[in-house]
Structures are given as structure tokens and as C-alpha cells.
Amino acid sequence: xxxxxxxxxxxxxxxxxxxxxxxxxxxDVSFDVKRGEVILIMGPSGSGKTTxxxxxxALLTPTSGSIKxxxxxxxxxxxxxxxxxxxxxxxxxxxxFNLLESLSALENVEVVLGIAKVKPSLQKxxxxxxxxxxxxxxxxxYLPKELSGGEKQRVSIARALALDPQVILADEPxxxxxxxxxxxxxxxxxxxxxxxxxxxxxxxxxxxxxxxxDRVLWLEDGRIKxxxxxxxxxxxxQMKIEKEKxxxxxxxxxxxxxxxxxxxxxxxxxxxxx
Amino acid sequence: MVxxxxxxxxKEKTRLIISVSGVAFAVFxxxxxxxxxxxxxxxxTSYIKNIDASIWVGQAGSSDMFxxxxxxxxxxxxxxxxxxxxxxVNRFLGRQIAFDxxxxxxxxxxxxxxxxxxxxxxxKVAEGKKVPQEGEIIIDRVFTKNKNLKIGDVIKIGxxxxxxxxxxxGGNMVIFQFSFISQKEAEPLFQMKxxxxxxxxxxxxxxxxxxxxxxxxxxxxxxxxxxxxxxENQKLVRETxxxxxxxxxxxxxxxxxxxxxxxxxxxxxEKLQEFGVLKAIGASNFQIYRVIFSQALISxxxxxxxGVIFSLFAVRIIEYLVPMFVVSIRAKDIxxxxxxxxxxxxxxSYIPVRRITKIDPARVFRA
Numbered sequence: 001x002x003x004x005x006x007x008x009x010x011x012x013x014x015x016x017x018x019x020x021x022x023x024x025x026x027x028d029v030s031f032d033v034k035r036g037e038v039i040l041i042m043g044p045s046g047s048g049k050t051t052x053x054x055x056x057x058a059l060l061t062p063t064s065g066s067i068k069x070x071x072x073x074x075x076x077x078x079x080x081x082x083x084x085x086x087x088x089x090x091x092x093x094x095x096x097f098n099l100l101e102s103l104s105a106l107e108n109v110e111v112v113l114g115i116a117k118v119k120p121s122l123q124k125x126x127x128x129x130x131x132x133x134x135x136x137x138x139x140x141x142y143l144p145k146e147l148s149g150g151e152k153q154r155v156s157i158a159r160a161l162a163l164d165p166q167v168i169l170a171d172e173p174x175x176x177x178x179x180x181x182x183x184x185x186x187x188x189x190x191x192x193x194x195x196x197x198x199x200x201x202x203x204x205x206x207x208x209x210x211x212x213x214d215r216v217l218w219l220e221d222g223r224i225k226x227x228x229x230x231x232x233x234x235x236x237x238q239m240k241i242e243k244e245k246x247x248x249x250x251x252x253x254x255x256x257x258x259x260x261x262x263x264x265x266x267x268x269x270x271x272x273x274x
Numbered sequence: 275m276v277x278x279x280x281x282x283x284x285k286e287k288t289r290l291i292i293s294v295s296g297v298a299f300a301v302f303x304x305x306x307x308x309x310x311x312x313x314x315x316x317x318x319t320s321y322i323k324n325i326d327a328s329i330w331v332g333q334a335g336s337s338d339m340f341x342x343x344x345x346x347x348x349x350x351x352x353x354x355x356x357x358x359x360x361x362x363v364n365r366f367l368g369r370q371i372a373f374d375x376x377x378x379x380x381x382x383x384x385x386x387x388x389x390x391x392x393x394x395x396x397x398k399v400a401e402g403k404k405v406p407q408e409g410e411i412i413i414d415r416v417f418t419k420n421k422n423l424k425i426g427d428v429i430k431i432g433x434x435x436x437x438x439x440x441x442x443x444g445g446n447m448v449i450f451q452f453s454f455i456s457q458k459e460a461e462p463l464f465q466m467k468x469x470x471x472x473x474x475x476x477x478x479x480x481x482x483x484x485x486x487x488x489x490x491x492x493x494x495x496x497x498x499x500x501x502x503x504x505x506e507n508q509k510l511v512r513e514t515x516x517x518x519x520x521x522x523x524x525x526x527x528x529x530x531x532x533x534x535x536x537x538x539x540x541x542x543x544e545k546l547q548e549f550g551v552l553k554a555i556g557a558s559n560f561q562i563y564r565v566i567f568s569q570a571l572i573s574x575x576x577x578x579x580x581g582v583i584f585s586l587f588a589v590r591i592i593e594y595l596v597p598m599f600v601v602s603i604r605a606k607d608i609x610x611x612x613x614x615x616x617x618x619x620x621x622x623s624y625i626p627v628r629r630i631t632k633i634d635p636a637r638v639f640r641a
Contacts, residue, residue: 050639053639054636054639057554059554059635059636059639060636080558080559083553083556083557083558084556084558085556086554086555086556087555087556087557088556092554092555092638094551094638094639095639098547098548098551098638100278100281100548100551100552101285101548102278102281102282102284102285103277103278103281107277107281111278111552112555112556114277115552115555115556115557115558115561116556159555171639
């Protein structure tokens with residue numbers, strides 16, 4: 001069975017400034033994403049990843065091109081209607097979690113339900129269920145400052161899922177997490193995509209999370225670079241690094257190995273002697 | 275959404291205290307000024323209200339009792355009595371007099387109490403004799419407190435000595451108080467033989483018409499109904515104090531609005547990222563404005579209640595420490611001030627709301 005397209009991006013361009021200062025942050029980008037698919041958008045800093053995600057999330061108006069979410073063309077919608085659209089169809093997960101500091105974990109999730117005018121009696125029940133499913137049963141009344149990074153991100157995920165949106169957009173969701181928490185968060189996101197049939201689009205620098213994605217889009221200078229994602233694994237730290245840009249290389253037994261850092265290479269060279 | 279406002283406010287307790295104190299101070303200022311105005315307005319006429327007369331007849335061109343002199347010949351009494359509807363005419367002698375007391379110049383408004391007919395006496399005698407005889411004086415409680423006097427003390431007015439025999443209430447005019455001696459003694463003291471300050475007229479029929487008749491038939495006098503005379507006496511307070519009250523109320527409002535406005539604005543600026551998040555996840559501008567307005571309203575209402583409670587206590591203390599100050603706080607004023615506190619909150623929300631309108635929700639993606 002062919003899965004339906006949830007997101008269709010066609011010839012999307014977003015520029016900032018004008019004249020000499022004109023910058024093309026996203027340049028003629030086209031791609032589709034299906035229901036239940038996990039897409040990872042990667043690329044160097046300044047490549048336009050976040051601008052692309054923000055535009056897909058109906059937070060920035062594109063300069064040209066079209067974005068269809070669930071067959072609805074969002075680029076022509078009024079700003080006031082887009083707020084409602086985001087609320088209903090898109091869940092956001094942020095690098096810095098962006099939880100409301102004065103509210104507890106539970107209240108942070110309830111807020112979204114409140115904005116959507118869900119019956120107050122149902123708000124609490126639903127928020128508790130979401131947080132419990134994400135392993136935060138004991139943290140319901142904790143303030144964000146009392147939670148670990150991984151816990152904060154799980155609250156952020158619960159908040160994104162509160163209104164059961166079709167599309168989840170995550171901006172660098174593991175950037176502020178240790179590798180264990182980061183991996184856990186990514187597993188949750190994949191599970192959401194596969195079990196709940198949601199479309200998850202992740203922007204990240206973190207090559208360790210590549211394995212959870214169904215597809216990786218490599219963005220460079222605002223354009224998708226086809227076939228650029230030639231990644232190899234650092235044999236010491238297991239980090240996935242772009243083969244062409246790997247800073248250190250070593251040969252052993254007629255085979256080439258690539259490293260993310262000098263320390264990893266030295267560790268490898270020391271160990272290979274023994 | 276109100277919960278966000280409440281939580282934001284109560285999380286920053288210092289800011290909340292500043293905000294609430296600002297409003298409380300503004301409310302306190304308005305209540306006390308308004309109360310002083312009302313108190314003065316009521317007190318200045320409470321004595322007149324208590325006198326049994328439908329019409330006050332004074333010299334033509336005279337205005338109120340305290341700031342103009344009215345002297346008319348006693349012979350006019352007969353003319354007045356002949357006018358249709360006039361039932362009884364009595365003499366009123368009263369004058370503000372300065373005299374030396376314990377080496378200091380003091381002021382009191384001495385009234386000649388017609389002890390036989392019981393006319394022009396004190397509103398209430400709280401202690402001592404109710405009717406002064408020759409060489410006796412009844413003074414107001416506020417006067418006794420201010421001047422440290424008591425029953426039995428002797429005061430010298432002009433060249434005559436009077437023994438304090440009673441303490442009255444309801445005769446405090448803030449800047450001076452009423453004292454009462456017998457009318458027989460007042461006449462020589464004021465050098466008013468054959469003269470009077472006012473005639474107190476009791477009537478039978480339409481008071482307004484009778485007053486007009488008096489003015490028509492005796493052009494050398496001014497005849498005012500009791501209500502008109504009360505209004506005339508209050509006019510001075512109104513005209514003198516209302517502009518001051520307006521200015522002070524506006525200052526209080528500016529203080530209140532500025533303090534809530536500044537604290538809410540600071541809170542808004544600090545939470546810009548969070549408001550951006552709310553916008554990004556789909557909150558409408560209106561929903562966010564409601565958070566800001568709720569914050570201002572909570573501060574305003576809390577400040578209002580603190581201000582009212584503080585005012586009620588402070589007023590009692592003020593009255594105890596400075597007895598001449600009479601503060602009359604009316605329920606109606608308290609309600610109006612509640613409306614003012616809400617208005618302060620609305621105005622205070624204006625600038626933060628404008629700032630919120632300009633938030634770009636895309637900012638939340640900037641780490």
C-alpha cells in the first residue's frame with residue numbers, strides 16, 4: 001500500500017534582506033514526506049535547516065514556492081488562521097525545550113489543551129496520560145528547573161502531542177542532552193512516528209541519531225544536496241561522521257578508518273598496536 | 275490561561291509586592307483624599323443641618339457662615355414675622371473669634387446659644403452640662419484635644435472669663451471648632467446690641483416661595499432655604515478642594531498605572547520567549563493579551579484590597595492622632611475606586627500588549 005503524502009514542499013525559497021544584503025536561506029527546495037515517516041534534515045551551520053523547519057511550521061512566510069500539509073496550502077493563509085492551523089496540525093519540539101518556567105510539567109502540557117479550549121475537566125486527565133506514557137508519572141508537579149534535560153524534552157514531547165497533531169517538527173531535539181538521554185528521546189520520536197503513524201521531521205547536527213531516521217536530507221547553502229550523505233562510523237566513539245569531511249583518518253589491515261577527533265584517532269592507534 | 279498569569283505573578287514575589295504596593299498606595303491616596311473631602315463637606319454643614327430652621331436670613335450679599343460677615347438690624351424681625359408662611363423667627367449670633375490660650379492665639383467659632391428656646395445649641399453634648407449659664411462655655415471635643423483643655427478649665431475671651439462646663443461633638447470644622455456660650459453673653463461680647471448675624475426662620479408652607487417672598491419684601495437681606503444655605507457653605511470646600519482632589523487623584527492614578535505598567539512590562543520582556551512559544555504553538559494574540567491583562571488585573575485587584583484595608587486602618591490612626599481631621603469613607607466611593615483600579619490595570623496593560631503584538635513566533639527556534 002502506498003502511503004499518502006502528509007507534507008509536500010515544492011520549490012520553496014526563503015530570502016532575507018534585499019539588494020546587496022539579500023540572503024537565500026532556503027533555495028528552491030522540494031521534497032515530500034509520508035505519513036509515519038521520520039525525516040532527518042542535516043547540514044552544516046547556516047545551511048538553512050532551521051529556516052526550512054520554521055517555514056514548514058507555518059511560522060515564516062516563504063518568499064516563493066508552496067507547502068502543503070494534509071493537502072492544505074499553507075503559504076497563502078492569513079497569519080491569524082495559521083495560529084489555529086499550527087495548534088491543530090503541528091507539534092513543536094525545541095532545542096532549548098521552551099517550557100514555561102513558572103508552570104509544572106503537567107501545567108505545561110495542559111496549557112496547549114487550554115489554548116485549544118479543551119474542556120477543563122479533560123485537560124488534566126489527558127495531560128497526565130501523556131506524561132505517564134513518557135515515563136514522567138513521578139514528575140507531574142515538578143517545575144522545569146527541577147527536571148533533567150531529558151525529562152524536560154519529554155515534557156516538551158508530551159506538549160507537542162497534546163492535541164494529537166499529524167506533524168511533529170523537532171529542532172535539534174538532542175543538542176542539549178547527553179548521549180543516553182538524546183538516544184532515548186530519539187527512540188520516543190521514532191516510536192511516535194511508527195506506532196501513532198505521525199510524520200516526524202527533525203533538524204539536527206547530531207549524526208548519532210541518523211539511524212532512527214527513515215530518510216536523511218542534507219542541506220547545504222539552502223539547497224538539498226542529493227547523495228551527499230556518505231557517513232561512516234568513528235570506530236572509537238561510534239559517532240557517525242561525514243566521510244569526506246572527517247578530520248582524521250587511519251589505515252589498519254588495508255582498511256581505512258575515520259575519526260571525529262584527534263583523541264579518538266590516538267586511542268585507535270594506541271590500541272591497534274596491542 | 276489565567277493560571278499562567280497567576281503563576282508568572284506569584285513566582286516573582288518581589289515584583290508582585292512592588293506592583294501591589296504601587297496600586298495600594300494609589301488606592302490609599304485616593305480613599306484618604308476623597309474621605310477627607312467628604313468628611314470636611316459633611317462636618318462643615320452638620321451643625322447647620324442640626325439647627326431647627328427652614329430659612330436662614332442674612333445680610334444681602336453675604337454668602338456662607340464662615341467667610342463673610344452678615345450683620346442685620348434686629349428690627350427686621352418684625353418685618354419677617356409679617357410675611358405669609360413665616361411661623362417663627364429667632365436670632366442667631368455667631369462669630370469666629372481669636373483669643374489667647376496658654377500664650378498662643380487660637381480660633382473658635384462662638385455661637386450664642388438661645389438657652390431659653392433651646393436654639394443654636396451643640397449637635398450633641400458628650401460630657402458635662404448641656405446648657406451654658408453665665409460665665410460658662412461648652413467646647414468641642416476636638417478643640418479640647420487640640421488645646422489640651424478639660425471641664426473646669428477657664429479660658430479668657432476678650433475681657434471675659436468662661437469656665438468650660440461641657441464637651442460637645444459634631445462641631446468640628448477642621449480648621450476651627452464651634453463653642454457655645456449663652457446668647458445673652460454673646461451679644462455684648464460680639465458688640466451686637468440691636469443687631470444679629472442671621473435670623474433663623476421656621477415656616478409653614480412652601481419654603482422656596484417663602485424665601486423668595488422674604489427677598490422680595492426685604493431687599494436688604496439674603497434669604498436661603500436650609501438646603502441652599504448648606505450648599506452655600508459647602509461651596510467653599512468644593513471650590514477650594516475639588517481641584518486639589520482632582521490633581522491628587524490624577525497623580526495617584528499615574529503612580530498606580532506606572533507601577534503596574536512597569537512591573538508588567540518588565541515581566542513581559544522577561545517572558546518574551548515564553549510568549550513567543552505560546553504564539554508558535556498556536557495561541558491567538560487575544561489569548562496572550564488575556565494573560566497580560568490578567569496579570570495587571572490581579573495586581574490591580576490585590577493592590578485595591580490591600581489599599582482599602584490599609585486605608586481603613588490608617589484613617590482610624592489619623593483621626594486618633596489628628597482629631598481635627600475627619601475622614602468619611604463611603605461604600606459608594608470604595609466601589610468607584612474599585613472601578614478605578616480596574617481602569618489602572620487596563621491602561622497598564624497597554625504597552626506590554628503592544629510589545630507582545632510585535633513578537634515573532636519564529637524567535638523560539640533561535641537557541
